[in-house]
Structures are given as C-alpha cells and as structure tokens.
Amino acid sequence: MSDVIVYSIVSLSLLGVLAALILYIIAQKFKVIEDPRIDLVEQELPGANCGGCAMPGCRAFAEQLVKADDISDLNCPVATNENMAAIAKILGKEIAEKEPLVAVVRCNGTPEFRPKTNHYDGASECSIAHSLYVGESGCPSGCLGLGDCVRVCNFDAIHMDEKTGLPVVIDDKCTACNACVVACPRDIIELRKKNKKDRKIFVSCINEEKGGVARKNCKVACIGCGRCVKECPFEAITLENNLAYIDPFKCRLCRKCAPVCPTNAILEINFPPRKEKKEKEGTPAGEK
Amino acid sequence: MLKTFPKGGIHPAEYKITAGKPIEVLPVPKTAIIPVSQHLGAPSTPVVKKGDTVKAGQLIAKSSAFVSANIHSSVSGKVVKIDNVTDTSGYRKTSVIIEVEGDEWDEKIDTGKTLKKEFGLSGEEIIKKTEEAGIVGLGGATFPSHIKLSVPKGKKAEVLIINGAECEPYLTSDHRLMLEKGDELMVGTKLLMKALGVEKAMIGIENNKPDAVEHLTSLAVNYKGISVHPLKVMYPQGAEKQLIKSLINREVPSGGLPIDVGTVVHNVGTAVAVYEAVQKNKPLVERLVTISGKSLKNPGNFMVRIGTPVSELIEAAGGLPEDTGKVINGGPMMGKALNTIEVPVTKGTSGILVFPENESKREEVQNCIRCARCVSICPMALEPYLLKAASERGMWEIVENDKALDCMECGSCSYICPSRLPLLDYIRLGKSNVSRIIRSRKQ
Amino acid sequence: MSKLITVSPSPHMHGKDNVKKLMYWVILALLPAFLVSVIFFGIGALIVTAVSIVACVGFEYLIQKYLMKVKPTISDGSAAVTGLLLAFNLPTNIPVWIILIGALVAIGVGKMSFGGLGNNPFNPALVGRVFLLISFPVQMTSWPEPVVSRTQYADAVTGPTPLAIIKEGISDGIPVSELMGQIPGYFDLFIGRMHGSMGEIGALALIIGGIILLARKVITWHIPVSILATIFVFTGILWGANPEANADPIFHILTGGVLLGAIFMATDYATSPMTPKGMWIYGIGIGIITVVIRIWGAYPEGVSFAILIMNAFVPILNKYIKPKRFGEEVQNG
Structure with missing residues (x-):
C-alpha cells in the first residue's frame, strides 16, 4: 500500500518539475522585452478601448505614445488634461492642452417638424437606410433615427429619444471620443467646444439644399437666408451651400442669432429663459 | 436536361402575369423629368438651359467621363427648369424638366416601323453610334454599352451572348420584346457581332418562355451565326456570370469581366436599342416597361418615354390600388422600392411593380439557426450568414477575405432564409465598407 | 395616398x-x-x-x-x-x-x-x-423487451441490446456466428423488433423519415450518407478481415443509434457544418469515432459520443473549410 503512495508522490512531483521546467524554458525563449513606460502610460489612459485615437486599443496607443518623438499630435479624446500631463511627464515630452469638446446632434427633425413620407422596413441600421434612399422623411441630410450612434457609444452617453426619434447626448458622460461622429453616415454629429454649464448655440441642420426644398421637407431646416450671419457681432457664422454654420470657437454665446432665424433652426441649450424684452439681451458672453 | 449554372440558385414563384399582354404604347407625358444620371458612372452634363426648345431625340446632356452616357430628350417641348428631383436612386438628383408640346422628332431620326436589315458600317462606326445614342445596358445595371463593345487590347471576344433569361419574377418586358421585335433583335445582334468582331452569338432564354424560344429559333435560321438556347428556369440566371457559365461553361474570374473569358453579354433590350440607334438613328429615348402587381386592374407591357413619371404609368395600368403597400422599380428580387411614385422612368426601369400591403412588410426576424441554406443557394458560393455576422460587428477583414465583393446582390440568401434575416442588407453594408477600405488603401 | x-x-x-x-x-x-x-x-x-x-x-x-x-x-x-x-x-x-x-x-x-x-x-x-x-x-441501459412490455412501464421485462450481446460475447471470445443466434434476425432488426432506446429501433421508419426530410429539403444528403457510408466501409473492412471476431456492416447499421443519429441527430442545424465539404468531414468523423467506440471502447454504442465529439469540431470546420467560390479556380473550356 505504501508503495502506491510513494510512487504516486514521486511520479506526480516529477511531472510537476518537468512541467515547470518546460514552462520556464518556453517563457525564456519567447520573452518579449517591453519598455516599462508602456505600462505606466497605459495606466494613465482611460482603458475604454474606444478607438477614438484611431488605434485598436489603449495599449496600442500607449505603445504609439512611447515610440513617437513628438506626441503633441497624438491625442486621447477621452483622457483628461491631467492624465495627458501625467503621460507627458512620464515620457518627458511636451503635450498641448486641449479644449474640452462634446458631441452635438445637428438635426432637430422631429416627426412634428419633419413628417414621415414613407415607412422604412429594412435592417435597423442608419448606414443601410442611408445607402438605400433619402429616408423616411424627405430630408436627404436628416437623422434617420435608427441609432448607429447609440450602438457605437462606449460610454452610454447617447440614447434615442422615443418621442422625437432623435439621438440625445448626455453631456456629462460624453467624452468626445468621436465614435458617433464616425458612425453617423450623414455626418450629423459634430464635436463642439464644451462651454460653461454645457451651454451651446448651434445650427441644428446640415441640409444644403435650396431653402424652399429644405423647408418643404422640414419646418426647422436652415434655409440659408443669412440673417444670422448679419446679426453675429463676432463673425462666427458663415454661410456656405445654403447652410449657416456657427464656429464654436469664435462664438461667444451672445444669443443674438437665434431669435432672427425664421425657421428656428438655431438651437440654444441650457441657457436661462429669455426675458420678453429683446433689448435686455446680448451682453457678449453674457450668461452671468 | 436543359443547361443551367451548377452552383446555388433558387426558384421563386414566377407570377409572370403580363406574359400574354402585347406591347402598348404609353401616351407622351405632359411633363417629362429626365435625370442626367440614368446610368452607372459619372452623371452627364446638361447642354440645354431653361427656356430652350427641344425636339424628341435631341441631345440634352453630354457624357462627361469615360464611364458615362449621353442623355437625349424623349419628348418635344420647352425646358422649364433644371432642378433636383427624386429619381429611382431614392435621392434628389439633377434633372432636366421639359414641358411637352406636340411630338416632334429630330429630323435625322427614322421613326418608321419598316425593318432595315442591311448595314455597311464598320465595327468602329457601330460603336460610335451606340455611344452617341446613349445606350446603356437595359437589363437593369445600366452600364454604358459602348464600353462593353470596345474590347480592350490583349483581349479577344469569341462569342457574343444575348441575355433573354429574364429570371426575375413578374417581369415580362424582355419576353414581349423577343416575341414582337424578333427581327430587330436579330439585326441588333448582328450589329453587336460586327462591332465585337465575333462570328458567333448565343441567345439564352429561360424555358418558361417557350413561345419566345420557338419564335427566335425560327428567325435565327435567316441570320448566320446566331443560335437560340433554352435554359432551365433558375434564378439568377440572368446575371452575367451565371449566364456565361450556363451557356459556355466558363467561369468569369473573381473581380474579372466577361471579356476575360472571351465573351460579352448584352441584354435583348440593348440589342434592339442598338438596332434602332444604328439603323434608324434613334437614340435611347424610350424603353419597354412591365407594370405588374397582383391587385392592379390592367397590368401590362408598355413602351414608355424616358422621363415619364411612374404615376402616369400606374394610371395607365388602372391606377394605384387601394391596398398598395410598396412600389418597386425593377424586379422583386433586385429592384428598388420607391419612396414616391412621382419619380421618372429611366433607362434602367425594366418594370414597375405594385405590391399589396400584406406582401410589403418583412416578417419577424429570428435567430440564425445555421441551416446552411444561404450557403447552399448562393450562386457565387459565398457564405452569406458569415458575411452578415461579420458586417454587423464591423469585422471588415473577414468580409473582405470571404469575398463579399463577389456578391452581386441577387437576394437569394435573404429570400431563402427561414429565420428571415436581412442577410443582403448587411452584405451590402459590408461591401460598401470594404470597397471604401480598398480605395483608401490604394491612395 | x-x-x-x-x-x-x-x-x-x-x-x-x-x-x-x-x-x-x-x-x-x-x-x-x-x-x-x-x-x-x-x-x-x-x-x-x-x-x-x-x-x-x-x-x-x-x-x-x-x-x-x-x-x-x-x-x-x-x-x-x-x-x-x-x-x-x-x-x-x-x-x-x-x-x-x-x-x-x-x-x-x-x-x-x-x-x-x-x-x-x-x-x-x-x-x-x-x-x-x-x-x-x-x-439508462436496462432495455425493455419489445412487444411483451407493451402494457408495462416501470416494471417491464428487460434485456440487453443486440450491440451489447455482440460486444460482451466477443470480449468473452465467443465467435460471432454463434452470437448471431442470440439476437433477432435481420428482418426484425429492420422493422425494429429488438431491445434498444425508444426511437432508435425502427430502421425502416427512420429511413422513411429521412426520405421525408430530404424530399422537403429540410436536410441535405451529405451528412447521413457520409456517416452511413463510413460505418459501412469501416465495419466492412473489419468484418472482412475477421468475420468471427467482428459483426457484419449491415448489423452495425441496423442496430443501435446509427440511423437515428445519422438522419436526425447529426443533421441538427446549429451543430453541423455549413458547407458540403465540411459536412463530409464531419460525417466521416462521426462514422469513424462510432465504430472505434463500438469495437474498442468501453461502451457497446458510440453514436452519441461520436456526434458530440464532432460537434466540437464544427466551428473549426466552418472556419477553415470554405466553399469553392465562383470564379475562384478558372477552368475554362
């Protein structure tokens, strides 16, 4: 009986030693020598693997950061400025501070403003509907409402509003990783400067058709009349291809443009309600 | 045993309701909307402007690139505007809108019905006339025909294939054309043979059109080199590569063209259009359109001027039925659903189908049960279930390596799927992404 | 509108x-x-x-x-x-x-x-x-006696399956020709009068079912045919080599779960390969493993194990066995 026990112990121990030896040799043979800074940099990155940096994941981006001589062009849209500063410190390189950005959906074509003209019954993907035709409404640039942007968001920062059929960005959660911007087949979503108290003023339309046509399909379309351009005291608004665009970096949030828009295509968000009298408005950057 | 292609294929219910309806000529519309992009390739450039008076057959938009085609006015009248109008692509595109006054044709055009058999033109002259007349493939793909006729250097065409398969359910326009314009078709085929420099032409017809097979076989006796071949009914036999495989048992290589295996395929409609262009100087300004649907009062085959609004065509067929759920431009397998019936008939409109509501909606989607039917019926021997899954997840490498670009979008996989998965929708998505990736790689 | x-x-x-x-x-x-x-x-x-x-x-x-x-x-x-x-x-x-x-x-x-x-x-x-x-x-291995146990459920008279008889007998060194006397005749095996699992006994009925599925195109012929052919050929070789120590191929096909497995279990959609070529490999694998278990394994029957083992290979087969694409190999003539 004791023989059996001894044999089993000996044979198992031998097996164990053998396995350990093989593992050790293989580990030595296939050892990859890595820059230890990659791990340090990776720790500072958000670890969401969102692809916002155009690399397959945070680790790959960390490697890229360590390898590159000049890292000022490399940017993780999700990481905070402190994170990036820490990375710059680890690597001993310079990095520019970036403006915080937030995704903005530039379409306000709710069913009320933009009536349905047909019923879409294909696979529920914006990109498929977009390649098929103009969409359920008549607007060739408007939101298709099938949620490609929602599906790509890694941060749960964008969701569909059941009533309006349009995506809504939750500013606090949005990291400006650019995923939804890329996913939208109609380029409706734009990364814009994040202002105090998440205030924003933007032209909520990207339709470049002639005013009449655009208006026919959507009551809140930009018709390219140019009144906002004239109104803007900071030359922040440009008009191109029948479409006005407010430059978020030039805009000082004076709110002068929104009231003059005949189609209410300019949206003001998170501002205090306007007072009835117009004259009280419009101290530059006057949200105090 | 009749010939067919060996891999895959399905046999959908045929519903060739209009097979026995002779061609009727649809009256000239009040307003013609003529898009400048009715073909595969670059849109043409308009050469008329607002206020111009045009005659039927007059050039109104000129080919702007290598792959492009001339556009002619199909009516006589006044150009009222050049504007963006929704066309069969589902988007608004530049179109020339002509208010019709009378029906005056360009002087050069012979509008008579007499058959003109003899021709003394050289191959190049025929190609030139085809190009001038703006002829594109009338089977539905609308690829400019003159490019197909110009055999590239180093390649040689051995046989011309004329496509009379018409494998799509419902559609009967090619069928009627073969029956009623058999002689024109034969002369057109002779012209195409001359242009390509081949001695042999084969007309492939699916065997559900025995009258057309018989009629053309009896005519072919008088035309040297042309033979008629009945084929087993199998969708998608009318696809170029499948038809070549069926008729001459050659496989066009992946990513290649028919000319790589020494052949060129033209639709029967194209052959007739070439006849009219060369022998009668008549550019492509009208085409045969099947209008069909189970609840239509008067389905039929109409000779329609390009630019006629679809609504007028439907009116001629007895008006839009109460239970309409979907209007399709083309066949039920590959055609495109229209979002409005105010779009014009274009060169690629082989049929307009009006589907009742209960056949318009897709059925509920279930899990893939991996039954492998899509794999077994794919005529290109692809794996639709895999391409769909990869496209859905954005795995474009798999989509590319598993040859999604070989897919010709025949729709057999979506047709057969017992789980009603939108396989083709996702394969299309995969194809467009893969082509984009390939393009960016080349830069 | x-x-x-x-x-x-x-x-x-x-x-x-x-x-x-x-x-x-x-x-x-x-x-x-x-x-x-x-x-x-x-x-x-x-x-x-x-x-x-x-x-x-x-x-x-x-x-x-x-x-x-x-x-x-x-x-x-x-x-x-x-x-x-x-x-x-x-x-x-x-x-x-x-x-x-x-x-x-x-x-x-x-x-x-x-x-x-x-x-x-x-x-x-x-x-x-x-x-x-x-x-x-x-x-799981107490098999009721056919016919006599019609009205009995839990207290049915039981007996071994033909496969078990053969397996036991061969391992005891009894020649097959003698053992064949202890099992029902081929006709009984064909119509299903034998000990066995509930649904695997009726060879004829299973074949009829298979024909229904093939006619309705619910399954394709590749898997059943490749399994049956492999088992037939493999056991045939063994039998030919030593008819006294191995049962004949017809016996192997008619007994146990071969027909049920080949026609209904192995063809299960989700767990079988997607391409005809893959189906062949899968079927041949099932056939070989079944015979190996039957002849050399511990169990008298191996169809279920064989199918489960080959199920595990299906993802690999799907990944590496691709259909020959149209226009992939140009053989023009």
Missing part, C-alpha cells in the same frame, strides 16, 4: 419556409419511428415521449421568461424537437424524474446557456442523453 408606402432594400419576395415549418417537418418525419416504438413498447413510449416534450418545452419557456427575460419562443417548435429526440434516446422504462433531469440538462445546459436557438455548439438532446447515461448508467 392616405397610407405610407413601405421602402425596404431588395429582395422584396420571400421563400415560404420558416423556422417553425422546418421544425414541424422534423417532428413529422420523426412520427413513423415514434409509431414503431409505440407498437413495440406501448405505454412506456407514450409516457416517456409526453414527459420529455412537455418538460423540454416547459423548461425553455421558464428559462426564457424568468432567467433570460426575453419573449419565449417555444412556438417555433425547436424545444419540441429536442424533447422528442431526447425521448427517442431513452429506454422506455426510464423513471419520470430522470427524464426531467435529462430535459433540464438538454435545454438548460445544452441550449439556453449558449443563448438559445442556433447558438448551441452541441446537440441539446444528446447533451441530455449523455449526461443521463453517465449519471444513471443502470437505468
């Missing part, structure tokens, strides 16, 4: 078959074999089948509704097929509580834990059966 027209990508027509129809055709094709077992095993067959189907459908409903919190899809018939196939793989005198455990393992572990219909890598009915066979070897 008052109503909105529908726009969807092509194609705009659809085939008539759907998942439900396919599943009901499978059930229909299993009915002849079911009738055979009712004729030979009577009340036991009815009880086992009813319990198994109700349990499988019930477990699927409960799991979908309360664990996965999705809309139950029991009406698609796939759970009923699993239940029927599980019953076919059990002896007809098996206690009800064992069937319930089998059904729970089949549906819960074999199917739902992977995400339900279409996602399971292993045939659920076989997962249930093999689990029971390993857990309850005694109950």
Whole structure:
C-alpha cells in the first residue's frame, strides 16, 4: 500500500518539475522585452478601448505614445488634461492642452417638424437606410433615427429619444471620443467646444439644399437666408451651400442669432429663459 | 436536361402575369423629368438651359467621363427648369424638366416601323453610334454599352451572348420584346457581332418562355451565326456570370469581366436599342416597361418615354390600388422600392411593380439557426450568414477575405432564409465598407 | 395616398419556409419511428415521449421568461424537437424524474446557456442523453423487451441490446456466428423488433423519415450518407478481415443509434457544418469515432459520443473549410 503512495508522490512531483521546467524554458525563449513606460502610460489612459485615437486599443496607443518623438499630435479624446500631463511627464515630452469638446446632434427633425413620407422596413441600421434612399422623411441630410450612434457609444452617453426619434447626448458622460461622429453616415454629429454649464448655440441642420426644398421637407431646416450671419457681432457664422454654420470657437454665446432665424433652426441649450424684452439681451458672453 | 449554372440558385414563384399582354404604347407625358444620371458612372452634363426648345431625340446632356452616357430628350417641348428631383436612386438628383408640346422628332431620326436589315458600317462606326445614342445596358445595371463593345487590347471576344433569361419574377418586358421585335433583335445582334468582331452569338432564354424560344429559333435560321438556347428556369440566371457559365461553361474570374473569358453579354433590350440607334438613328429615348402587381386592374407591357413619371404609368395600368403597400422599380428580387411614385422612368426601369400591403412588410426576424441554406443557394458560393455576422460587428477583414465583393446582390440568401434575416442588407453594408477600405488603401 | 408606402432594400419576395415549418417537418418525419416504438413498447413510449416534450418545452419557456427575460419562443417548435429526440434516446422504462433531469440538462445546459436557438455548439438532446447515461448508467441501459412490455412501464421485462450481446460475447471470445443466434434476425432488426432506446429501433421508419426530410429539403444528403457510408466501409473492412471476431456492416447499421443519429441527430442545424465539404468531414468523423467506440471502447454504442465529439469540431470546420467560390479556380473550356 505504501508503495502506491510513494510512487504516486514521486511520479506526480516529477511531472510537476518537468512541467515547470518546460514552462520556464518556453517563457525564456519567447520573452518579449517591453519598455516599462508602456505600462505606466497605459495606466494613465482611460482603458475604454474606444478607438477614438484611431488605434485598436489603449495599449496600442500607449505603445504609439512611447515610440513617437513628438506626441503633441497624438491625442486621447477621452483622457483628461491631467492624465495627458501625467503621460507627458512620464515620457518627458511636451503635450498641448486641449479644449474640452462634446458631441452635438445637428438635426432637430422631429416627426412634428419633419413628417414621415414613407415607412422604412429594412435592417435597423442608419448606414443601410442611408445607402438605400433619402429616408423616411424627405430630408436627404436628416437623422434617420435608427441609432448607429447609440450602438457605437462606449460610454452610454447617447440614447434615442422615443418621442422625437432623435439621438440625445448626455453631456456629462460624453467624452468626445468621436465614435458617433464616425458612425453617423450623414455626418450629423459634430464635436463642439464644451462651454460653461454645457451651454451651446448651434445650427441644428446640415441640409444644403435650396431653402424652399429644405423647408418643404422640414419646418426647422436652415434655409440659408443669412440673417444670422448679419446679426453675429463676432463673425462666427458663415454661410456656405445654403447652410449657416456657427464656429464654436469664435462664438461667444451672445444669443443674438437665434431669435432672427425664421425657421428656428438655431438651437440654444441650457441657457436661462429669455426675458420678453429683446433689448435686455446680448451682453457678449453674457450668461452671468 | 436543359443547361443551367451548377452552383446555388433558387426558384421563386414566377407570377409572370403580363406574359400574354402585347406591347402598348404609353401616351407622351405632359411633363417629362429626365435625370442626367440614368446610368452607372459619372452623371452627364446638361447642354440645354431653361427656356430652350427641344425636339424628341435631341441631345440634352453630354457624357462627361469615360464611364458615362449621353442623355437625349424623349419628348418635344420647352425646358422649364433644371432642378433636383427624386429619381429611382431614392435621392434628389439633377434633372432636366421639359414641358411637352406636340411630338416632334429630330429630323435625322427614322421613326418608321419598316425593318432595315442591311448595314455597311464598320465595327468602329457601330460603336460610335451606340455611344452617341446613349445606350446603356437595359437589363437593369445600366452600364454604358459602348464600353462593353470596345474590347480592350490583349483581349479577344469569341462569342457574343444575348441575355433573354429574364429570371426575375413578374417581369415580362424582355419576353414581349423577343416575341414582337424578333427581327430587330436579330439585326441588333448582328450589329453587336460586327462591332465585337465575333462570328458567333448565343441567345439564352429561360424555358418558361417557350413561345419566345420557338419564335427566335425560327428567325435565327435567316441570320448566320446566331443560335437560340433554352435554359432551365433558375434564378439568377440572368446575371452575367451565371449566364456565361450556363451557356459556355466558363467561369468569369473573381473581380474579372466577361471579356476575360472571351465573351460579352448584352441584354435583348440593348440589342434592339442598338438596332434602332444604328439603323434608324434613334437614340435611347424610350424603353419597354412591365407594370405588374397582383391587385392592379390592367397590368401590362408598355413602351414608355424616358422621363415619364411612374404615376402616369400606374394610371395607365388602372391606377394605384387601394391596398398598395410598396412600389418597386425593377424586379422583386433586385429592384428598388420607391419612396414616391412621382419619380421618372429611366433607362434602367425594366418594370414597375405594385405590391399589396400584406406582401410589403418583412416578417419577424429570428435567430440564425445555421441551416446552411444561404450557403447552399448562393450562386457565387459565398457564405452569406458569415458575411452578415461579420458586417454587423464591423469585422471588415473577414468580409473582405470571404469575398463579399463577389456578391452581386441577387437576394437569394435573404429570400431563402427561414429565420428571415436581412442577410443582403448587411452584405451590402459590408461591401460598401470594404470597397471604401480598398480605395483608401490604394491612395 | 392616405397610407405610407413601405421602402425596404431588395429582395422584396420571400421563400415560404420558416423556422417553425422546418421544425414541424422534423417532428413529422420523426412520427413513423415514434409509431414503431409505440407498437413495440406501448405505454412506456407514450409516457416517456409526453414527459420529455412537455418538460423540454416547459423548461425553455421558464428559462426564457424568468432567467433570460426575453419573449419565449417555444412556438417555433425547436424545444419540441429536442424533447422528442431526447425521448427517442431513452429506454422506455426510464423513471419520470430522470427524464426531467435529462430535459433540464438538454435545454438548460445544452441550449439556453449558449443563448438559445442556433447558438448551441452541441446537440441539446444528446447533451441530455449523455449526461443521463453517465449519471444513471443502470437505468439508462436496462432495455425493455419489445412487444411483451407493451402494457408495462416501470416494471417491464428487460434485456440487453443486440450491440451489447455482440460486444460482451466477443470480449468473452465467443465467435460471432454463434452470437448471431442470440439476437433477432435481420428482418426484425429492420422493422425494429429488438431491445434498444425508444426511437432508435425502427430502421425502416427512420429511413422513411429521412426520405421525408430530404424530399422537403429540410436536410441535405451529405451528412447521413457520409456517416452511413463510413460505418459501412469501416465495419466492412473489419468484418472482412475477421468475420468471427467482428459483426457484419449491415448489423452495425441496423442496430443501435446509427440511423437515428445519422438522419436526425447529426443533421441538427446549429451543430453541423455549413458547407458540403465540411459536412463530409464531419460525417466521416462521426462514422469513424462510432465504430472505434463500438469495437474498442468501453461502451457497446458510440453514436452519441461520436456526434458530440464532432460537434466540437464544427466551428473549426466552418472556419477553415470554405466553399469553392465562383470564379475562384478558372477552368475554362
């Protein structure tokens, strides 16, 4: 009986030693020598693997950061400025501070403003509907409402509003990783400067058709009349291809443009309600 | 045993309701909307402007690139505007809108019905006339025909294939054309043979059109080199590569063209259009359109001027039925659903189908049960279930390596799927992404 | 127009078959074999089948509704097929509580834990059966006597299967020619008058079912043919080499679960390869493993193990065995 026990112990121990030896040799043979800074940099990155940096994941981006001589062009849209500063410190390189950005959906074509003209019954993907035709409404640039942007968001920062059929960005959660911007087949979503108290003023339309046509399909379309351009005291608004665009970096949030828009295509968000009298408005950057 | 292609294929219910309806000529519309992009390739450039008076057959938009085609006015009248109008692509595109006054044709055009058999033109002259007349493939793909006729250097065409398969359910326009314009078709085929420099032409017809097979076989006796071949009914036999495989048992290589295996395929409609262009100087300004649907009062085959609004065509067929759920431009397998019936008939409109509501909606989607039917019926021997899954997840490498670009979008996989998965929708998505990736790689 | 027209990508027509129809055709094709077992095993067959189907459908409903919190899809018939196939793989005198455990393992572990219909890598009915066979070897290998046990359920007279007789006998050194006297004749084997699992006995009925499935194009011929041909050829070689130590190939095909396995179990959609070439490899693999287990293994029967083992290879087959694409290899002439 004791023989059996001894044999089993000996044979198992031998097996164990053998396995350990093989593992050790293989580990030595296939050892990859890595820059230890990659791990340090990776720790500072958000670890969401969102692809916002155009690399397959945070680790790959960390490697890229360590390898590159000049890292000022490399940017993780999700990481905070402190994170990036820490990375710059680890690597001993310079990095520019970036403006915080937030995704903005530039379409306000709710069913009320933009009536349905047909019923879409294909696979529920914006990109498929977009390649098929103009969409359920008549607007060739408007939101298709099938949620490609929602599906790509890694941060749960964008969701569909059941009533309006349009995506809504939750500013606090949005990291400006650019995923939804890329996913939208109609380029409706734009990364814009994040202002105090998440205030924003933007032209909520990207339709470049002639005013009449655009208006026919959507009551809140930009018709390219140019009144906002004239109104803007900071030359922040440009008009191109029948479409006005407010430059978020030039805009000082004076709110002068929104009231003059005949189609209410300019949206003001998170501002205090306007007072009835117009004259009280419009101290530059006057949200105090 | 009749010939067919060996891999895959399905046999959908045929519903060739209009097979026995002779061609009727649809009256000239009040307003013609003529898009400048009715073909595969670059849109043409308009050469008329607002206020111009045009005659039927007059050039109104000129080919702007290598792959492009001339556009002619199909009516006589006044150009009222050049504007963006929704066309069969589902988007608004530049179109020339002509208010019709009378029906005056360009002087050069012979509008008579007499058959003109003899021709003394050289191959190049025929190609030139085809190009001038703006002829594109009338089977539905609308690829400019003159490019197909110009055999590239180093390649040689051995046989011309004329496509009379018409494998799509419902559609009967090619069928009627073969029956009623058999002689024109034969002369057109002779012209195409001359242009390509081949001695042999084969007309492939699916065997559900025995009258057309018989009629053309009896005519072919008088035309040297042309033979008629009945084929087993199998969708998608009318696809170029499948038809070549069926008729001459050659496989066009992946990513290649028919000319790589020494052949060129033209639709029967194209052959007739070439006849009219060369022998009668008549550019492509009208085409045969099947209008069909189970609840239509008067389905039929109409000779329609390009630019006629679809609504007028439907009116001629007895008006839009109460239970309409979907209007399709083309066949039920590959055609495109229209979002409005105010779009014009274009060169690629082989049929307009009006589907009742209960056949318009897709059925509920279930899990893939991996039954492998899509794999077994794919005529290109692809794996639709895999391409769909990869496209859905954005795995474009798999989509590319598993040859999604070989897919010709025949729709057999979506047709057969017992789980009603939108396989083709996702394969299309995969194809467009893969082509984009390939393009960016080349830069 | 008052109503909105529908726009969807092509194609705009659809085939008539759907998942439900396919599943009901499978059930229909299993009915002849079911009738055979009712004729030979009577009340036991009815009880086992009813319990198994109700349990499988019930477990699927409960799991979908309360664990996965999705809309139950029991009406698609796939759970009923699993239940029927599980019953076919059990002896007809098996206690009800064992069937319930089998059904729970089949549906819960074999199917739902992977995400339900279409996602399971292993045939659920076989997962249930093999689990029971390993857990309850005694109950799973006591086979009621055909015909005489028609009115008996738990107290049925039992006996060994033909395969077990042969296996025992050969290992005891008795020549096959002598052993053949102890088992029913070929005609009885063909119509199903023998000891065995409920649904595997009726060779003729199973073949009729197979013809129904092939005619309706529910399955393709590749898998059944490749399995049967492999078993036939492999056992034929062994038999030819030594007819006294090996049973003949016809015996091997007619006994045990070969026909049930080849026609109904191995062809399960989710767990079989997608391409004809893959199907051939899969079928040949099942055939070889079955014969290896039967001749050299510990169990007299190996079809279920063989199918489960080959199920594990299906993802690899799907990944590496590709159909020959149109225009891939140009052989013009």
